[in-house]
Amino acid sequence: MEQHSGHALVHRDDEASKIGMWLFIFTELLLFGGLFVVYAVYRHLNPVAFHLAAEELDVTVGTINTVILLVSSMTIAMATSSIKLGNKRLTLLLLSITMILAIIFMVNKYFEWGGKISHGIYPNSQTLLDLSQGDVLFFGLYYAMTGLHALHIIVGLVIIAVMFFKVWNGSINNDYNVQLENSGLYWHLVDLIWIFLFPLFYLIT
Amino acid sequence: MEPNYLEYKGKYKGIFAWIFSTDHKRIGLLYLYAVGAFFCVGALLGLLMKLELIAPDKTIMEAQVYNSVFTLHGITMIFLVVIPGLPAVFGNFLLPIMIGAKDVAFPKLNLLSWWVYVFGALLALSSQFMGSGPPDTGWTFYAPYSFQTQSNVLPAVMGAFVLGFSSILTGLNFIVTMHRMRAPGMGWFRMPLFPWTLYATAWIQLLATPIVGITLLMIVAERTLGIGFFDPAKGGDPILYQHLFWIYSHPAVYIMILPAMGAISEILPTFSKKPIFGYKALVFSSLAIALVGYFVWGHHMFTAGMSGTALYAFSFLTFLVAIPSAIKVFNWVSTLYKASIDMQTPFYWATSFIFVFMIGGFSGLVLGALATNVHVHDTAFVVAHFHFIVFGGVGYAFFGAIHYWFPKIWGRMYDVKWANFGWLTFFIGYLALYGPMFYLGLVGMPRRYFDYLPEYHGPNILSSLGAIVMIGGLAIIITNLIISSRRGETAKANPWGGSTLEWTVPSPPPLENFEEIPVVDKNPYEYK
Numbered sequence A: 001m002e003q004h005s006g007h008a009l010v011h012r013d014d015e016a017s018k019i020g021m022w023l024f025i026f027t028e029l030l031l032f033g034g035l036f037v038v039y040a041v042y043r044h045l046n047p048v049a050f051h052l053a054a055e056e057l058d059v060t061v062g063t064i065n066t067v068i069l070l071v072s073s074m075t076i077a078m079a080t081s082s083i084k085l086g087n088k089r090l091t092l093l094l095l096s097i098t099m100i101l102a103i104i105f106m107v108n109k110y111f112e113w114g115g116k117i118s119h120g121i122y123p124n125s126q127t128l129l130d131l132s133q134g135d136v137l138f139f140g141l142y143y144a145m146t147g148l149h150a151l152h153i154i155v156g157l158v159i160i161a162v163m164f165f166k167v168w169n170g171s172i173n174n175d176y177n178v179q180l181e182n183s184g185l186y187w188h189l190v191d192l193i194w195i196f197l198f199p200l201f202y203l204i205t
Numbered sequence B: 001m002e003p004n005y006l007e008y009k010g011k012y013k014g015i016f017a018w019i020f021s022t023d024h025k026r027i028g029l030l031y032l033y034a035v036g037a038f039f040c041v042g043a044l045l046g047l048l049m050k051l052e053l054i055a056p057d058k059t060i061m062e063a064q065v066y067n068s069v070f071t072l073h074g075i076t077m078i079f080l081v082v083i084p085g086l087p088a089v090f091g092n093f094l095l096p097i098m099i100g101a102k103d104v105a106f107p108k109l110n111l112l113s114w115w116v117y118v119f120g121a122l123l124a125l126s127s128q129f130m131g132s133g134p135p136d137t138g139w140t141f142y143a144p145y146s147f148q149t150q151s152n153v154l155p156a157v158m159g160a161f162v163l164g165f166s167s168i169l170t171g172l173n174f175i176v177t178m179h180r181m182r183a184p185g186m187g188w189f190r191m192p193l194f195p196w197t198l199y200a201t202a203w204i205q206l207l208a209t210p211i212v213g214i215t216l217l218m219i220v221a222e223r224t225l226g227i228g229f230f231d232p233a234k235g236g237d238p239i240l241y242q243h244l245f246w247i248y249s250h251p252a253v254y255i256m257i258l259p260a261m262g263a264i265s266e267i268l269p270t271f272s273k274k275p276i277f278g279y280k281a282l283v284f285s286s287l288a289i290a291l292v293g294y295f296v297w298g299h300h301m302f303t304a305g306m307s308g309t310a311l312y313a314f315s316f317l318t319f320l321v322a323i324p325s326a327i328k329v330f331n332w333v334s335t336l337y338k339a340s341i342d343m344q345t346p347f348y349w350a351t352s353f354i355f356v357f358m359i360g361g362f363s364g365l366v367l368g369a370l371a372t373n374v375h376v377h378d379t380a381f382v383v384a385h386f387h388f389i390v391f392g393g394v395g396y397a398f399f400g401a402i403h404y405w406f407p408k409i410w411g412r413m414y415d416v417k418w419a420n421f422g423w424l425t426f427f428i429g430y431l432a433l434y435g436p437m438f439y440l441g442l443v444g445m446p447r448r449y450f451d452y453l454p455e456y457h458g459p460n461i462l463s464s465l466g467a468i469v470m471i472g473g474l475a476i477i478i479t480n481l482i483i484s485s486r487r488g489e490t491a492k493a494n495p496w497g498g499s500t501l502e503w504t505v506p507s508p509p510p511l512e513n514f515e516e517i518p519v520v521d522k523n524p525y526e527y528k
């Protein structure tokens, strides 16, 4: 009776963990959904300004970042498969690649934002306010949506780092790996949201 | 025998044995104490407003103070009390026991939800004490005022965001718990109705809360960065804010009321000694309310500026959502028909719930109709209506629930005479407080004003006196419950003759609820 520590329940249910993660992913999609609604409304109201403002963004950088995220989604999926096969070294390698790709994404983002800011284009800046209202809204949405997305990349990076550590010390292994799988799901979500942001800001001009 | 959950000693001692406990029952009580404390604060703020309104002109506070008082009253009552009220308190305590499980699916996440709740609450309340004066926007944080006012809106908005997180995590936990942990034999349609309403609620928590989360973040971005989404000077649209806000905040009403309906559906059959009438209709009406309730938010904005088509659609859908609510009332009343009724305190609360809920519901139709809405929009009528639903509905169900499950939670009985006397005082005060506000709204008294024309004086006196009586009733009820939880007579495992699983375990329940997971071979409401 007294063997339980603080609480009795030692209860493992991987299926439950996965359902929980999927539900959490719904909430994340809806969180971004609010911003997508705002984007849709203001694009509808300012079609010309949104068209012209989108041409200000660098499609090359956007494309590179898209490829980076897609590849990182692949590497984390491969990491999940390889831990299930019990290949710890390969898992650690794949997780490292995923983290490096995420960091490269952030570095690109840094230079992209930095470039815009050095041109005086950031929320509430005089340069931006001198442009049309459509521009103000477009760049407002650009910073809000890619910013919130970048925040998710950072959170994902921390999570993957924790997973790396747990694989390394063996607490995630070929028998118990639902945490890594869920982290992969989260990372795919971050990837998926970018797949929507990329055309909305860079491609539709 | 296992020690019961109140006496169990784990790793930690004293208060730490509670605030670090992952036991769903202790977490439920943690929520109860926090919600109870905030409720008392919110109720006293309400009393202060009513005292201000006892006579025209300034009575006890300045207009600006009045603005911050109704803002704090709203934030406290909505975000800290009513939204977590039934799901987080009774849901946590009872859901696992009622479905025959030892805990929720994610006990640690459950504890985290409580901590996030406390953190969010402190953040929201800190707006009162720091910076440039308490917020004065009302709990709705309408743009553009919410980013133009000099008052300290930021922590309140951030607090509401954090509280949303807590609400989402609780909902997520409950959905997974119900999918994965029902006892063997408990198919979906053998699940009691309170868990069913928690299930519908949890989906709303999950699917609606993120929208208000991002909306509040946009207000934060508006205040800190001047991003312009809701600022007409920069091309933004304040009405878009209202849409986004109500996309969450109307369904939030159902987060509040659905579990309340669930509690009533537990109390009525027990004291009628008769299976609930129309079990499946009650289940599906809960799901229908959750679904349709998602598409009616525009009825808060009939005078804000929308296309005619949108007005008709929102009005029609609002009328539609009244149908499942009416089905519930019909089924509750039918449950009482030819029953051998046992008149006990929870039963008084449940029947008075039906009474005030119907007044709230019918007045909601007055507001859902386009023509009458324009007349009573932003008047005391609206305040009366939503207090009849949110306080009349959720409040009565909460008190009904606590008087119903009290012996289970503390293993003791309360003093029935004082409990009944408290209920009667509260009920009379309540009707005197909110009843006149319907009339005041119809004759044109606006809401959220600290002053009014002399011709509104009479009904306002009655309303304020009602507030005093009602607070007196509350004091009796709460004092009785607190004293009884320490010194009441020992309660049996099943004092009311209930037939759901929580009555099969000892009072208070042992740490793990069940020594052996029960096998369910009957429907939830069968009485011998």
Ligand SMILES: [Cu+2]
Binding pocket: B249, B250, B253, B296, B297, B299, B300
């Ligand atoms: Cu509504």
